[in-house]
Amino acid sequence: MKSEPLSYLSSENIGPWEIYLAQVDRVTPYLGKLAFWVEDLKRPKRILVVDVPIQLDDGSVAHFEGYRVHHNTFRGPAKGGVRYHQDVTLSEVMALAAWMTIKNAAVGLPYGGGKGGVRVDPRKLSPGELERLTRRYTSEIGILIGPDKDIPAPDLGTGAREMAWMMDTYSMNVGRTAPGVVTGKPIAVGGSLGRQDATGRGVFVTAAAAAEKMGLSVEGSRVVIQGFGNVGNAAARIFHDHGARLVAVSDVTGAIRNDGGIDPYDLTAYVRQMGGVKGYPKAEPIPAPELFFTPCEFLIPAALEKQITEANAWKVQCKVIAEGANGPTTPAADDILAERGIVVVPDVIANAGGVTVSYFEWVQDFNSFFWTEEEINARLERLMRQSFEAVWQVAQDKKVTLRTAAYIVAATRVLEARAMLGLYP
Structure with a gap:
């Protein structure tokens, strides 16, 4: 496999979004007529920046900055995790949302790419403060999320506990129980076996x-x-x-x-x-x-x-x-x-195994019918191997790296959808 030259990018002082754009530039020559639409991959569909004020245990009020980014929704609702970390930036969340677009398309899931984050060190907050942060953040981004709009999931600094709080907050706000609004939930409230690993x-x-x-x-x-x-x-x-x-x-x-x-x-x-x-x-x-x-x-x-x-x-x-x-x-x-x-x-x-089983969880929630862990692991392995085989074959045929091959597969699927949907209005 050969690597493709990238002469204009020799410095390591680049952010996550610039890394993603460089990866798109590398794949563009392999897209044929679909390259006409490649600019769609370089621009997030929408970006929401929110203030997340909460009352701390000592009675004071602290403000945190939160984000939710929809990178692309041509193939389905946005899908991506929520990250709590003190170094979260908009560039990072944009890139993570874009990588979710590529990831979901590469493994053939009917999703677009989304991502969220709050700039906070969760280790410095009590459980009560984390709950208030999660519920306020969920309410602030509520205009974007929904079971058929944007489905958050755990990421760095979050887990099943935070997803339960997000699900409950969204459900209270819409007046009905909506387990499909998030994935990575506890089993007791509609989570899937096999999701943690x-x-x-x-x-x-x-x-x-x-x-x-x-x-x-x-x-x-x-x-x-x-x-x-x-x-x-x-x-x-x-x-x-x-x-x-x-x-x-x-x-x-x-x-x-x-x-x-x-x-x-x-x-x-x-x-x-x-x-x-x-x-x-x-x-x-x-x-x-x-x-x-x-x-x-x-x-x-x-x-x-x-x-x-x-x-x-x-x-x-x-x-x-x-x-x-x-x-x-x-x-x-x-x-x-x-x-x-x-x-x-x-x-x-x-690392697409997490979103793959999240997809399984989402499907199970809609059907109110749940599979065994053995079934889930078998489905996961089958889908992951099929996806890898497709990417490996493209890499061999075009003599490119596996990363470029994965982007060829994913970008082709996303931009084919874009070409078929056309522009509105």
Whole structure:
């Protein structure tokens, strides 16, 4: 596979939205007549910026800035998570919404792309303050969301608890119970079995599919994971269950390494008790930046954007990168990794397991009929493998990277819909 030149983008000082635009520019030459409509991919459909005031436990009032972005809705309602993080920016939310457009189209889901976020450190708020924040934010973006308009889901800093609050707030405001307004809910209020591990499971499925193409065995392989949250934890456990060896892992507290292997189940118990991987007694601490330089077969970045860059891509020592996070690899790093023969399974395929099972949850809510976890996992694996096969074939046929191939598949589907719908009025 060759990498496509991107001469005008050599600096790493670019934001998430600029990274996304660069990725669209790379795919444009492969779109044929559909390139006529490519500007639709470069412009969000709508952006809502809201003030989220809440009363804190001490009686004072704090204001937080929130966002909800609809990037594209040609293929269906907007779909994407809600992120609570102190560094959330509009550029980030725009890019995440756009990546959701590409992701949903790449795996064939009947959704467009959306994303939301609040600039807040959730660790500094009490449960009561978080509930008030979530309910006020939901009310502020209520003009955009709905089961057939825009369906939020958990993301960084949010989970099933926040989705229950969002569902209840929306339901109270519209005067009826509306479980389909969000996904990633608790099972008791219409959530789906298999949702919690879905993203990590998808990372494993696509990484294993890439390994098969390369003649690489998962059993006995070494795995390095950046980020031990929901995605990284699930991926670690599933790789371990298939005979792989977790040799290094990091989270916000630090990074650890044990070439003999780290039991992810034991590490999970430690993290629940201690709050992070730092100090884990069965591994040695290492500087966090050195995590990427640990020799392994599979590297799973499952934290934030822009983690593998022009500065460190030359030193990465793996055969496959499966992106559990959104946008962890910059375009300049992509070029370096391609030149070095490292296969990158891009985020828009690798971490699509979460939105896929969210789709299953949404369908189950509409039908009030729920599947078993075994059925859900089987459906997930089948869809993820089919999607990967389609992207792999395009990459082989056009001699491009898997990321460019995924964008070719997704952009073609989105812009075909645009061409068929036409312009109104």
